[in-house]
Amino acid sequence: MKTIILTGASQGIGFSTAIKLADSGHQVIAIARNETKLENLATSKSEGIIIPVPADVSTAEGRKKVIQASQDFSIDVLINNAAILVKKPFSELTLEDWKHQFEVNLFSVVELIRMVTPLLNSPAHIVNIGSMGGFQGSKKFEGLSAYGASKAALANLTESLAIEYSRDRISVNCLALGAVSTEMLHQAFPGFTSPTTPKEMGTFIANFALNNGSVLNGKVIPVSVNNPT
Numbered sequence: 001m002k003t004i005i006l007t008g009a010s011q012g013i014g015f016s017t018a019i020k021l022a023d024s025g026h027q028v029i030a031i032a033r034n035e036t037k038l039e040n041l042a043t044s045k046s047e048g049i050i051i052p053v054p055a056d057v058s059t060a061e062g063r064k065k066v067i068q069a070s071q072d073f074s075i076d077v078l079i080n081n082a083a084i085l086v087k088k089p090f091s092e093l094t095l096e097d098w099k100h101q102f103e104v105n106l107f108s109v110v111e112l113i114r115m116v117t118p119l120l121n122s123p124a125h126i127v128n129i130g131s132m133g134g135f136q137g138s139k140k141f142e143g144l145s146a147y148g149a150s151k152a153a154l155a156n157l158t159e160s161l162a163i164e165y166s167r168d169r170i171s172v173n174c175l176a177l178g179a180v181s182t183e184m185l186h187q188a189f190p191g192f193t194s195p196t197t198p199k200e201m202g203t204f205i206a207n208f209a210l211n212n213g214s215v216l217n218g219k220v221i222p223v224s225v226n227n228p229t
Contacts, residue, residue, distance in 0.1 A: 002076040007032070134148050181193060
């Protein structure tokens with residue numbers, strides 16, 4: 001049985017990833033802000049163990065809660081899934097918008113990785129959940145410059161940490177997700193429907209996190225079947 005820390009676990013892709021991991025017989029330390037949704041998650045699995053930890057990982061207090069809940073375990077996998085979307089035309093974005101976008105999508109990941117590192121097994125796998133919006137050369141969309149830039153920075157962080165952590169047998173990879181039928185997709189592209197479900201993507205992420213750390217490191221992998229038009 002492996003122990004996995006998963007952020008953004010209360011809904012959508014994170015929820016489905018947690019269920020797949022637990023139903024595969026593993027232990028998931030599930031992090032999200034919404035305590036009620038986390039309790040629902042904990043009762044939805046059929047196998048394994050889900051430890052719900054209500055915490056906002058974009059705050060120092062929230063990250064401290066994650067460490068307190070995890071410190072008695074040896075962590076095999078860290079999946080950084082929590083994210084927000086700031087959607088505004090570039091001309092309307094304020095500096096506070098940019099700070100908020102990067103605080104959640106990048107800086108909180110930086111801090112959580114730094115704090116979780118002493119708890120990681122050797123080998124271990126860190127999986128950062130990125131976006132096609134931050135994948136170099138991908139199609140870009142109006143109103144998503146801050147979001148895309150934060151995810152591009154996450155991809156670059158992944159490549160950098162893969163080099164620094166390789167000596168400790170810690171692999172770091174990034175999955176650049178395309179359109180998945182989630183609340184965030186509907187916020188970004190009202191009226192657009194993706195054929196990819198959270199359950200399908202959650203299954204993919206869970207399998208990737210468990211099985212690919214030994215053969216891949218420093219990769220930013222596009223995971224997409226279609227884009228909004």
